[in-house]
Amino acid sequence: MSRLGIIGIGLLFATGIWLVAAPFVTGQQPDGTTWTAATRNDVIAGALLTLLGFAGFFTALAGHIADLYARGAGPSVPQ
Amino acid sequence: MTRYLAGVITATAALGVGTWLLLAPYALDYPSGGTASDVDLWTGAGVCALSLITIVVWVRAWRTRLRDDGLLPERPVPQPGVPEEPPVPAATEPTIEDLHSLLKPLVTALAADQLEYAAQKAGRPTEERR
Known part of the structure; x- marks a missing residue:
């Protein structure tokens, strides 16, 4: 179940990256001109979403791995 | 957590x-x-x-x-193998036949007691008068 949650946070992270790139990919922000309000907003919101996704993804992943350790899975024997 | x-x-x-x-x-x-x-x-x-x-x-x-972890109570899950309890039939109004069948043994027992008492009374009239 929490694996689905981690995937959801990963998708939020990807959406943040899309939002940062969107003004330039869709051509609404021409190169070499001052950023419009829409571009500024998209970049800031996208950066925020990316940061949230990044922090949330790795916090959740760290908790998942900590649970695996706490469950007492023994060290794997190298073959 | x-x-x-x-x-x-x-x-x-x-x-x-x-x-x-x-x-x-x-x-x-x-x-x-x-x-x-x-x-x-x-x-x-x-x-x-x-x-x-x-x-x-x-x-x-x-x-x-x-x-x-036992910190939240278990949610009751209906088990498919266990049959559900049959629904309780709705209470019906008692009829006069129900009342007769209920009172008949009582009346019979009372009549038997009365006969026995009468027989005892007829057999020992002097004791009763004392």
């Missing part, structure tokens, strides 16, 4: 960002019908939907974990 909390907080904050993206074209007065407006509205809607799903997933996972 940290990972569940992190998941819920991240998804809730993302829901806030998604809501802002839905409002931004109107709040910042984007040119109507432009690409920027479309991108923000569609992306905002997607972020809101994804955030809500993620919140539900994390909350359910957290509740499951709390149940497994």
